[in-house]
Amino acid sequence: MHAYANPARFLKIARPLTPICLVVGILLILIGSYAGLALTPPDYLQGDSVRILYIHVPAAWLGMGGWTGIAIASIVQLVWRHPLAGVAARAIAVPGALFTAICLVTGSIWGRPTWGTWWEWDGRMTSMLVLLFLYFGYIGLANASDDRTSVSRATAIFGIVGAVNIPIINRSVVWWNSLHQGPSITLRGSTISSEILWPLAPTVIGFSLFFGGIVLMRMRANLAQAKVEARMRRLAAA
């Protein structure tokens, strides 16, 4: 891990990895979306509205995965003082918040025809909304310090504390008997018919790669910005 503490070495890998992630990710998203819209049969109960699944599930996965990434990066930052951990956490925050918002919006649009309501205060939705507010608080705290490349140690502590919400979101449909369905895809298999399920794999992997590409891009932009500022300071001093 500490081999990549040197930003130059990290950039050497990140530079070719960014377009690979973005291109492969967008291709997979397009394949999965086309298959989800055109090739799969409509659900026997929900009809065509089931097709929002292919966006809703990757968005939920990335919203929660984003905060998990922030929490891991925060631990790495606080324990090992890894210089790139804070850069990564700062880069994850905004796309993570965006995907959480997409998850809430698509869920709301899906809920209107299937449940007959835009919003219901059940455990899953409430804890996901809390996650969005935690992201807002995290971004606010990260932007409040002078450091624009990495995040302050206080922000990292908040990233770890906020992670208590992640297992709550994951377990919410089991703990509370709620309007949101229980877990459909578990380690023991899936309760969704494989005819409808299969385009989910390319969209989940595609959106994850796309997310990774955006995070790498933001990390590189922030590192470049720091480099420019350091050079300007040197020029001003000379």
Next chain:
Amino acid sequence: MKAFLAILRRDLRLSLGSGGIGLPVVFFLLVATLYPFAVGPDGALLARTGGGVLWVAALLAALLPVDRLIAPDAEAGVLDQYAVRGMGEEMISAAKITAHWIGFGPPLMLAALPASAMLRLDVETLAAVELGLLCGTPGLAALGVMVASLTAGLRRGGALAGLLMLPLAIPLIIFGAGSIGDFGGGAVRFLAASSLFLVAVAPFAAGAGIRALRE
């Protein structure tokens, strides 16, 4: 233990002297006064919704003292003096949480008595609110000290504190307001559990926050 008690005494004396205890209480009562103006003085409506309003008021009142819990001590160098003496930041945080709760929880429970009269709450609702506040205010106090330690080094820390604190306080208000319906039922146990969890975690998070202030 001696150091713990010394910090506790000092913080209590300071918050008594600076009016830090009165401000949240007056704010709490003010919110309880505003609510009947907003929805109209209909006794039945007030009695049904008043308990939840008191919980919202308690959460907002918990935000007010946040910017004077850690920041003044950090600016004045008191925390550095503690560090020079070799006191653990976790112990300092635990003492500050205890002192903050003593100055915040019981006064709020007292203020809930006149507030419940203004909102026409019946005796059972009042008892549930008081029991809920007894279980929930330690968690709110712990959360306040934790958020205070994270925002102490910032220029506009006060504005940010609400954004950091309120999402984490949501379990307290859900179970607190939920306990009003069934007295002594499952919700109040969940409330006590989430409050205990916050009290157990906060000294470590706040301690790390105080250490981070020195960098």
